[in-house]
Amino acid sequence: MDILLEQESNMNTLAALSTIAVSKTDSNHTAINKHVQTESVKRTPDVDDFKNAPAGAFNNLPPLEPVEIYFKDLSYSVQKMFSKTKKEILHKVSGTFPSGNLIAIMGPSGAGKSTLLNALSGYKQKGVSGAVYVNGRVRDLNEFKKSTSYITQDDSLQLLLTVYENMKIAADLKLGKFESDYNKKVRINNILTALGLFDHQLTITERLSGGQKKRLSVALELINNPTVLWLDEPTTGLDSFSCWQMITLLKQLAQQGRTVICTIHQPSAKLFERFDLVYVLAYGQCLYQGHSSKLVPFFQSVNLPCPMFHNPADYAIELASGEYGMDKVNTLCHSIANGESLAWFENPHKMMKMEQMRHKNPTPIKRSDFIEISEFYQFKVLMQRGLIKIKRDQTLTHLRIAVNIIVAALLGWLFIGSGNDGSRVLANYNLLFSILMHHMMTPMMLTILTFPTEKSTIIKENFNRWYTVKTYYLSTTVVDLPISIFCCLIFSIIIYVMTGWPMEVQRFSIFFIVSLLIVFVAETVGLIIGSCFNVINGTFIGPVFSVPCMMFAGFGVTLRDLPSYLKWGSYISYLRYGLEGYVGALFYKREQLECNVLYCHYRYPDKFLKEIAMEGDQFVTDIIALIITLVFLRFVCFFILKWRIVLNR
Numbered sequence: 001m002d003i004l005l006e007q008e009s010n011m012n013t014l015a016a017l018s019t020i021a022v023s024k025t026d027s028n029h030t031a032i033n034k035h036v037q038t039e040s041v042k043r044t045p046d047v048d049d050f051k052n053a054p055a056g057a058f059n060n061l062p063p064l065e066p067v068e069i070y071f072k073d074l075s076y077s078v079q080k081m082f083s084k085t086k087k088e089i090l091h092k093v094s095g096t097f098p099s100g101n102l103i104a105i106m107g108p109s110g111a112g113k114s115t116l117l118n119a120l121s122g123y124k125q126k127g128v129s130g131a132v133y134v135n136g137r138v139r140d141l142n143e144f145k146k147s148t149s150y151i152t153q154d155d156s157l158q159l160l161l162t163v164y165e166n167m168k169i170a171a172d173l174k175l176g177k178f179e180s181d182y183n184k185k186v187r188i189n190n191i192l193t194a195l196g197l198f199d200h201q202l203t204i205t206e207r208l209s210g211g212q213k214k215r216l217s218v219a220l221e222l223i224n225n226p227t228v229l230w231l232d233e234p235t236t237g238l239d240s241f242s243c244w245q246m247i248t249l250l251k252q253l254a255q256q257g258r259t260v261i262c263t264i265h266q267p268s269a270k271l272f273e274r275f276d277l278v279y280v281l282a283y284g285q286c287l288y289q290g291h292s293s294k295l296v297p298f299f300q301s302v303n304l305p306c307p308m309f310h311n312p313a314d315y316a317i318e319l320a321s322g323e324y325g326m327d328k329v330n331t332l333c334h335s336i337a338n339g340e341s342l343a344w345f346e347n348p349h350k351m352m353k354m355e356q357m358r359h360k361n362p363t364p365i366k367r368s369d370f371i372e373i374s375e376f377y378q379f380k381v382l383m384q385r386g387l388i389k390i391k392r393d394q395t396l397t398h399l400r401i402a403v404n405i406i407v408a409a410l411l412g413w414l415f416i417g418s419g420n421d422g423s424r425v426l427a428n429y430n431l432l433f434s435i436l437m438h439h440m441m442t443p444m445m446l447t448i449l450t451f452p453t454e455k456s457t458i459i460k461e462n463f464n465r466w467y468t469v470k471t472y473y474l475s476t477t478v479v480d481l482p483i484s485i486f487c488c489l490i491f492s493i494i495i496y497v498m499t500g501w502p503m504e505v506q507r508f509s510i511f512f513i514v515s516l517l518i519v520f521v522a523e524t525v526g527l528i529i530g531s532c533f534n535v536i537n538g539t540f541i542g543p544v545f546s547v548p549c550m551m552f553a554g555f556g557v558t559l560r561d562l563p564s565y566l567k568w569g570s571y572i573s574y575l576r577y578g579l580e581g582y583v584g585a586l587f588y589k590r591e592q593l594e595c596n597v598l599y600c601h602y603r604y605p606d607k608f609l610k611e612i613a614m615e616g617d618q619f620v621t622d623i624i625a626l627i628i629t630l631v632f633l634r635f636v637c638f639f640i641l642k643w644r645i646v647l648n649r
């Protein structure tokens, strides 16, 4: 009990601090703003400057335009697998979410809570029908999204960045260069203080507790002061105190004029009371909509009284899951008119009609302070973030370098000095194929394994307008270049020197360029597979896709011996161009090789080239073919990524 009282007092302190934030007449606040403006010209601040700053998270932001959301006959259906029929998940639900309220969407598992949240926020658009109104007008999703932020259930954070770095990157992406670094720091500091994360700003996000990660997710989205916050299960996985902290924080944000809507599983009685409005779903229908304190009277009104000392939220879930019979579910949904009825709001007669909303807001919702950031600036910031991640993810970076050194050294050792040995030409050919396998599998599997974990973050950040898919795609392509080139170069040098291939700049350059192109193509293939599949399916699809590529490379079966009806395969297999390029680089126009045994069948490299049906002089064509393949796959990859992230919503 004492602990709870203490927690409550902490929360009250937070609430008091937030009240300071919204008080526009507060002289302290004006003084601080002035101070900030004058100081920003003078010097660059450091962290200590902010230690004693007031905790008002949004004290220098323009006032919020209230956003009232009303939806009518909202349905959501999905295509059933292996069937032409559709499955309807939301059944023509209606509802009203007024501004300045903390709203809970409740219901048993599978009732459609996340689906409703996604449909209302625009996170899901395909399969949604019905109307969503914002301030009395049909929602213009593009404009509406400028005022909203969506916080996903899995926090989707950049785990390798510190709390401050995450905030700074978010501030740079959302505020661009229109705000000075000093102002961004002040804003970050205020938000972190209000959310109890100030003392953790130098902590790597990976090491934060579950509750702190959830608060950081909220903090990141508060940077541009959204008016509507959508949160999918913000309390899942948190202990009771962290839940309390989170809901209290959300309540404060709502009290500042925002519309805060979250899905929640089964809140405790204490948590339940904190919500202003509750929207209960049962089997995709609305079972209750109204003030949290009126839930019990509502049940009473339909002769389903909540048992004494029973948590009303628990009782609502029991009813919604059909524990007391489906007839009760239908009665309740009917009584609330599937969300149309406003009878159980705190002051139903004060609820605004659509015309009144339009009258109150004569122009459609438009964020006056919205900042459009240039794609070039976004690219720069994403590059910065990518570089920090590479620097921090030392295990992966070191592993990539180490794997290339170790594999090159092992292969080099196995084939040491064989580069000029007429009796080991076939061994050299096998080695080239092994090198090809290494350059194909390592980057492809690495991308297949790492990209899917990034996907949810990209989807969330892109939806919240942090950056476009194009800028993300370009930045990931560029940021990885130095490490890929370095790994490939070190591999090529080790293997080339150890094997004793001819020390000629031209031969080595072709060998290196072909290797690099294979690495880039394999990375792109990995990215395509990673964009389409999850890690498990991707790790299966990757090697399966590689087998035909190997088959058509001309290694096991020479290109000459391929049946005519399968010839096409050799044109689309990028490994064929790789192998041909390698063979050309190392065997074309070579002098006769050394022979220290009785007989060397391939002492003359031309004879070998003839036998494997490769001309050897085609390396320029091979390099061009690899470049065309790379460019083509890069475009394909971009469109798949765009489709997965934006178009498939």
Ligand SMILES: Nc1ncnc2c1ncn2[C@@H]1O[C@H](COP(=O)(O)OP(=O)(O)OP(=O)(O)O)[C@@H](O)[C@H]1O
Residues within 6 Å of the ligand: 078, 087, 089, 107, 108, 109, 110, 111, 112, 113, 114, 115, 116, 263, 265
């Ligand atoms: N793309 C889809 N294809 C098939 N069924 C789907 C799809 N999306 C959602 N569903 C189904 O719709 C129902 C509602 O899903 P939703 O995730 O909204 O439930 P929820 O109430 O949020 O559940 P939980 O609390 O467990 O997360 C579930 O039965 C789910 O299986």
